[in-house]
Amino acid sequence: MPKPPYRLLLSLLLVAAITGCENEKENPFAIAAGKIGHLERTARIAQLDSIFAQDSLVRDTTKLELGANDKIEVYEKGGSHLLTLSPGGDSLKRIGNVRIRDARYLTPEGIGIKSTYGDIKKAYEIRKILSSLNNVVVLVKGSEAYFTISRESLPGALRYNNAPVEAVQIPDNAPIKYMMVSWD
Structure with a gap:
């Protein structure tokens, strides 16, 4: 005698619920x-x-x-x-x-401390670049995260001064020195 279809449906719903709970783990x-x-x-x-x-x-x-x-x-x-x-x-x-x-x-875009400036550019729109004596800070649109890149990763003319840096002047292979999230 065949099983009533509601048992099959109940079994499928149970499997879906269990799988859904596993996927919702934080x-x-x-x-x-x-x-x-x-x-x-x-x-x-x-x-x-x-x-x-x-x-x-x-x-x-x-x-x-x-x-x-x-x-x-x-x-x-x-x-x-x-x-x-x-x-x-x-x-x-x-x-x-x-x-x-x-x-x-990692951010939803897959960016973490092992990422490069090129990865950041692909994942986000660059909002602003802030310059300091030793670093540049990359602010991006749509994220509370911001990224610091050492001036040591920049071309020679930009390394040893406090001159403003444009987004196009940062090499894609420049590694992230610091990754921060600001909630202030």
Whole structure:
């Protein structure tokens, strides 16, 4: 005697639900709008111990007791440096800036600390280039992330001065020195 079709339909729905739940697991290394892995833009510094319960936080307790805003480093159990968090300037004591330290953290476009300027150009529209004595900072449209490239990666005439740098003057193979996310 054949099985009623509703059993087959029920079985298929169950498999789809299980598969859907597996696909909805949060990527602990995804960088998205207002979120870096498990860390959300709205998180307060006091919540970091619970957000990173599986990891280790390193703080300068002397500076924290004195009320100074100091960086908080996040390490994976086993020692890999994941993130460096800087408090924001708001009264709610939230995270203002995040420095990405681990190559597993990627934007939806696949950009991470192992990417190059050419990768950034392909993934984003360049909004602005800021120059300093040792680095150039690349700001992109549509992302809270920004990227620092060492002047050592630039052509010789641009390396040793504070002259403005245009987007076309940065070589595509220039590596990212720092990758930051700004929530301030």
